[in-house]
Amino acid sequence: MDIKEIQNLIKFVAKSGASEVKLEMDDIKITIRTGSDADVTYVSQAAPMQMAPAQQAAPAPAAAPVVSEAPAAPAPAASNDKYVTVKSPIIGTFYRKASPDKPAFVEVGDSIKEGDTLCIIEAMKLFNEIESEVSGTIVKVLIDDSSPVEFDQPLFLVDPS
Known part of the structure; x- marks a missing residue:
């Protein structure tokens, strides 16, 4: 999940009126809480995803295989x-x-x-x-x-x- 998808998710949650949304995938956990003056977003990623930002050219390709592996179950x-x-x-x-x-x-x-x-x-x-x-x-x-x-x-x- 890239930063644009996270930002779009935050906007969607803010517009929806939900007070808290938790999203957990294999490699990332996101909690978005609203209701105060400022929206609070917590993002934690698994170790393989944290190594990707060290290589500036590779973050998008590193995220793509993880996303394609999740639907690979079927x-x-x-x-x-x-x-x-x-x-x-x-x-x-x-x-x-x-x-x-x-x-x-x-x-x-x-x-x-x-x-x-x-x-x-x-x-x-x-x-x-x-x-x-x-x-x-x-x-x-x-x-x-x-x-x-x-x-x-x-x-x-x-x-x-």
């Missing part, structure tokens, strides 16, 4: 071109159930059709139902319940056949 899906990957349309917290005492919206092996609710993503106290854009069978759930998700992060693998 690499088996890439080798299985027959599967469709359902991705998160927003940043938030992923929930497989409407409430803790309810069953999951979908399980592996379930048949789904276009418009079926697959999960809920909570963003800024709003619960957004994520609907399927494809008909098929759920092959794999790629995210654990109550986990934070990024924009465009793979959530499910669906076999459209």
